[in-house]
Amino acid sequence: xxxxxxxxxxxxxxxxWHGSDSIPYQLVAHLGYSGLPLLIAxxxxxxxxxxxxHRGGPAANVVINIANAWRSIPTLGLLILLAVxxxxxxxxxxxxxxxxxxxxxxxxxxxxxSEVDPDVRDAAKGVGMTTWQQIIxxxxxxxxxxxxxxxRTSAIFVVATATIAAYIGFGGLGRxxxxxxxxxxxxxxxGGALLVVILAVLVLILFTGxxxxxxxxxxxxxxxxx
Amino acid sequence: MITFEAVTKRYPDGTVAVDDLxxxxxxxxxxxxxxxxxxGKTTSLRMINRLIDPSEGKILxxxxxxxxxxxxxxxxxxxxxxxxxxxxxxxxxxxxIATVPVLNGVxxxxxxxxxxxxxxxxxxxxxxxxxxxxxxxxxxxxxxGVARALxxxxxxxxxxxxxxxxxxxxxxxxxxxxxSLQAELHKTIVMVTHDxxxxxxxxxxxxxxxxxxxxxxxxxxxQLLAAPADDYVAGFVGFDRGIRRLxxxxxxxxxxxxxxxxxxxxTVTQARAAGHPWIVVTDAASGAPRGWIxxxxxxxxxxxxxxxxxxxxxxxxxxxxxxxxxxxxxxxAVLSPAGQAVAVDEAGRVVGTASFDQLRAAIQAETAAEQAxxxxxxxxxxx
Amino acid sequence: xxxxxxxxxxxxxxxxxxxxxxxxxxxxxxxxxISLPVGILAARWRWFYPPMLALFNxxxxxxxxxxxxxxxPAFGLTDTTVIIALTIFSLCVILPNVVAGLRQVxxxxxxxxxxxxxxxxxxxxxxxxPLAVPVIFAGLRIAVVAGISLASIGQxxxxxxxxxxxxxxxxxxxxxxxxVGVVLIVVLALACDLILVAIRRVLTPWTAARS
Numbered sequence: 001x002x003x004x005x006x007x008x009x010x011x012x013x014x015x016x017w018h019g020s021d022s023i024p025y026q027l028v029a030h031l032g033y034s035g036l037p038l039l040i041a042x043x044x045x046x047x048x049x050x051x052x053x054h055r056g057g058p059a060a061n062v063v064i065n066i067a068n069a070w071r072s073i074p075t076l077g078l079l080i081l082l083a084v085x086x087x088x089x090x091x092x093x094x095x096x097x098x099x100x101x102x103x104x105x106x107x108x109x110x111x112x113x114s115e116v117d118p119d120v121r122d123a124a125k126g127v128g129m130t131t132w133q134q135i136i137x138x139x140x141x142x143x144x145x146x147x148x149x150x151x152r153t154s155a156i157f158v159v160a161t162a163t164i165a166a167y168i169g170f171g172g173l174g175r176x177x178x179x180x181x182x183x184x185x186x187x188x189x190x191g192g193a194l195l196v197v198i199l200a201v202l203v204l205i206l207f208t209g210x211x212x213x214x215x216x217x218x219x220x221x222x223x224x225x226x
Numbered sequence: 227m228i229t230f231e232a233v234t235k236r237y238p239d240g241t242v243a244v245d246d247l248x249x250x251x252x253x254x255x256x257x258x259x260x261x262x263x264x265x266g267k268t269t270s271l272r273m274i275n276r277l278i279d280p281s282e283g284k285i286l287x288x289x290x291x292x293x294x295x296x297x298x299x300x301x302x303x304x305x306x307x308x309x310x311x312x313x314x315x316x317x318x319x320x321x322x323i324a325t326v327p328v329l330n331g332v333x334x335x336x337x338x339x340x341x342x343x344x345x346x347x348x349x350x351x352x353x354x355x356x357x358x359x360x361x362x363x364x365x366x367x368x369x370x371g372v373a374r375a376l377x378x379x380x381x382x383x384x385x386x387x388x389x390x391x392x393x394x395x396x397x398x399x400x401x402x403x404x405x406s407l408q409a410e411l412h413k414t415i416v417m418v419t420h421d422x423x424x425x426x427x428x429x430x431x432x433x434x435x436x437x438x439x440x441x442x443x444x445x446x447x448x449q450l451l452a453a454p455a456d457d458y459v460a461g462f463v464g465f466d467r468g469i470r471r472l473x474x475x476x477x478x479x480x481x482x483x484x485x486x487x488x489x490x491x492x493t494v495t496q497a498r499a500a501g502h503p504w505i506v507v508t509d510a511a512s513g514a515p516r517g518w519i520x521x522x523x524x525x526x527x528x529x530x531x532x533x534x535x536x537x538x539x540x541x542x543x544x545x546x547x548x549x550x551x552x553x554x555x556x557x558x559a560v561l562s563p564a565g566q567a568v569a570v571d572e573a574g575r576v577v578g579t580a581s582f583d584q585l586r587a588a589i590q591a592e593t594a595a596e597q598a599x600x601x602x603x604x605x606x607x608x609x
Numbered sequence: 610x611x612x613x614x615x616x617x618x619x620x621x622x623x624x625x626x627x628x629x630x631x632x633x634x635x636x637x638x639x640x641x642x643i644s645l646p647v648g649i650l651a652a653r654w655r656w657f658y659p660p661m662l663a664l665f666n667x668x669x670x671x672x673x674x675x676x677x678x679x680x681x682p683a684f685g686l687t688d689t690t691v692i693i694a695l696t697i698f699s700l701c702v703i704l705p706n707v708v709a710g711l712r713q714v715x716x717x718x719x720x721x722x723x724x725x726x727x728x729x730x731x732x733x734x735x736x737x738x739p740l741a742v743p744v745i746f747a748g749l750r751i752a753v754v755a756g757i758s759l760a761s762i763g764q765x766x767x768x769x770x771x772x773x774x775x776x777x778x779x780x781x782x783x784x785x786x787x788x789v790g791v792v793l794i795v796v797l798a799l800a801c802d803l804i805l806v807a808i809r810r811v812l813t814p815w816t817a818a819r820s
Contacts (some may be wrong), residue, residue, distance in 0.1 A: 003681070006682070072757065077772070084782060119308060164672075174674075181765070193675040
């Protein structure tokens with residue numbers, strides 16, 4: 001049988017939709033484990049990235065170079081360290097996940113603002129806007145596509161991380177995968193994986209749509225190649 | 227009025243961009259800062275609206291040191307136009323123009339209405355109001371840039387190479403538009419350009435910079451052409467400054483001879499009878515000149531033909547007596563196959579001709595007058 | 610931290626490192642080899658690219674563990690599964706950069722080359738590709754760095770890598786082992802990144818002169 005037939009059989013089994021360990025329950029848990037770190041990371045990283053991007057200078061150089069270091073961190077290893085030192089059921093899981101979710105948002109927000117056409121930034125200053133007005137009325141609106149891209153990248157990342165977090169005892173859709181692996185049942189493994197894929201794609205579509213909505217009309221025509 | 231008092235700008239690495247600059251920009255005039263790349267003209271301009279702050283010296287706006295006012299507030303009272311326009315890509319044209327009034331608290335509806343007025347005033351179609359900058363051509367974008375600078379009706383306008391990024395035809399049109407706006411609005415304008423022709427065309431006063439931040443000469447364009455302060459200025463101004471200077475001299479004092487003008491509906495026989503070596507063929511109804519004919523050539527043409535049907539040589543151009551410049555008249559004479567410039571009146575009707583001799587007399591009279599004026603200036607203390 | 614554990618298990622660590630390196634780098638190289646011809650076509654035929662890009666955006670969003678799992682029925686719990694999954698990921702990252710890299714070569718440069726008599730193949734090989742190298746390498750670096758990190762997740766489906774140190778360390782509650790795994794992966798990934806930067810500098814001597 002193929003991946004899809006295993007997965008479909010399991011997902012369409014009504015029993016899996018009821019009870020305390022059911023699909024809806026784990027789905028909500030998954031959304032919680034991914035959504036909360038993402039939200040907090042955005043509240044920190046968007047203003048920080050925008051401010052650094054506006055100032056430029058050495059801080060901006062540092063930010064640009066974080067990207068590769070961030071990508072090299074093995075999330076499984078980090079989560080396991082977390083489990084060993086801190087345990088699973090305390091709220092301390094939130095801080096490391098927030099820290100992991102920050103870099104894409106920070107980097108893209110910084111880049112989005114610093115790449116605004118220097119002539120446009122000069123004009124914004126020259127017509128008499130205060131620093132706050134320059135940032136809010138000109139730089140951020142123009143940087144929206146990149147800021148949203150950072151949010152989208154981070155969102156997809158936290159969905160994947162939350163999947164793996166089930167390995168160290170968290171709930172979420174990963175629960176089906178690891179319970180299935182432990183009991184040698186490919187059904188829930190495939191089913192869990194399929195649900196994760198669907199969720200990830202939905203998140204992608206959601207953020208792509210939000211990006212389109214949030215981009216100022218005047219900038220929509222000029223498509224960004226990313 | 228803008229006053230530079232011993233302004234110097236020195237950068238941390240030691241470069242001196244502007245060196246002890248003292249300059250007065252009178253109200254209602256266009257002062258053009260011109261010079262080679264790196265001469266400090268743009269730096270000087272950007273010190274007026276505090277995008278750059280001087281290392282030494284001060285700048286006064288209507289008698290007050292500009293450093294006593296918060297920068298953002300200062301800049302709202304100064305229009306600012308730059309070469310690449312810096313139009314906000316995420317806003318419509320009318321919202322771009324309405325930027326400063328809205329910052330000043332004017333209601334958006336009212337600001338947009340004013341924006342639409344300005345759109346027409348700078349020579350654009352009002353239908354462009356709801357478009358976005360990237361949908362406009364370079365020349366159109368520059369006009370929007372000027373409209374945005376004028377929106378809050380500031381007394382001062384700063385322009386940094388505003389027309390350099392467009393092609394020569396569009397540039398000439400924009401320059402003319404600026405001159406006609408200025409005739410209406412009488413702003414105090416400081417403009418930076420590297421193009422000496424533009425400086426001469428637009429400036430009431432031209433401030434020519436040496437390569438390293440000091441002034442070579444500050445004078446009205448005509449004086450710059452007639453009496454350059456040194457070899458550097460003479461070289462910068464260009465090789466045919468003598469002839470270009472003539473474009474500032476009106477033809478009021480030019481003596482004219484009666485024109486050998488013959489309407490196009492006369493016959494060849496009658497035309498030959500008039501006895502001129504060259505004939506200006508004019509339009510029978512309006513009296514406007516059409517072309518030249520050498521009478522000797524008419525021998526070969528049958529007597530009954532109307533003059534208008536015989537082949538004419540091109541006119542070249544004519545000049546409007548009294549209002550056009552000596553340069554236009556000289557150009558007309560050079561282009562004329564007969565060696566005479568055709569003078570017309572405001573309506574285009576031929577009123578006379580000027581020969582090279584008559585032009586020479588007028589030019590020499592002008593040179594003498596300029597010489598006298600120069601001697602007077604040397605006797606007076608400079609302002 | 611029990612530092613003595615490290616030299617005691619040197620052979621194991623070395624073997625796992627080699628395996629992880631293999632699992633991280635090979636997919637990136639395969640991805641590069643596929644991306645070049647496909648990217649060259651996509652840069653030329655404008656209609657070809659947007660649907661591909663949409664597909665890659667979707668594939669890129671799929672968590673790597675889920676992708677491994679999806680490939681198990683076809684390829685088993687083997688290295689192949691991980692390599693194929695990471696190759697797909699590499700394509701998502703390198704192909705757009707091949708296209709972007711070729712497209713950012715200034716039109717004036719391409720026209721000058723054609724005017725001097727370069728045929729299309731020669732122009733591509735000797736003018737366009739070299740100028741696209743910085744952008745292509747940016748994508749390659751991402752693929753290698755992320756690949757080395759993601760390969761460790763393969764341990765969850767039994768494919769051997771430095772991830773073994775995580776699993777074993779968790780089971781034994783032995784932080785030293787876990788730290789060794791984490792640190793080695795980061796060091797390995799960043800070392801490969803530096804090597805790629807050095808290679809790029811060798812391939813593009815003109816960029817050094819500019820700064």
